[in-house]
Amino acid sequence: MLLLSLAVHAENLTGTVVAVADGDTITVLDAHHEQHKIRLAGIDAPKKAQPFGQRSKESLSALVK
Template identity: 50%
Template sequence: MRIVLYALLCFPLSFFSQTKAKVVGISDGDTITVLLDGNVQKKLRLAEVDCPEKRQPFGKNAKQFTSDQVFARKIIFTETNKDRYGRSVAKVYYDNGKYLSAEIIKAGYGWWYYSYSKDADLGKMQETAKIKKLGLWQDKKAISPWDFRKEQRENAKKKRLQKQMEQLAEREQR
């Protein structure tokens, strides 16, 4: 009994919550679909990294990098959270322990998502990629995905307001 208790205390809890799966889809640089036992598919949002959106420069490159790393391969993941869209946020490992989010950041295809990460080493990896001008860091005007999304929301809001103003003006002219 003591040995079992000791073993439980020595191993991190995350060790017991790791799940094996096969990657069957890549939505974008930071979102993959995996196949679990029982032929169940699950969408995973990669933890600690935010890749350019599809419509952003290097968005397709980020997706291709992620695909090259893990598509059709076996991975191990640990769920850390759920995002606002209900997707599981997960740390994904492949090739005997490579951490996918770190590999994306090191290659310059994603930003360290510091708002949702405490791992300062990822920030150092990002700075190194930036200095070496790897991936998206070749673009001197690279815009983070969170700023890009905010800009898209603001533009959409402006368009809606403009349309409403035009409709109001049309009604007043009648």
């Protein structure tokens, strides 16, 4: 039996979404003009080069708009 413990760290981040990389990754610009690459947990979205990857990116773009 294999047991795995993962530490999860979450914090609030306020800013503007400036880019959508694919269906589960965005870039946020904060008040200090720092960019943060955010990978959304619990989403198994296709990458851009995979089938439906562009549609997945478009869907996330519409959600964060």
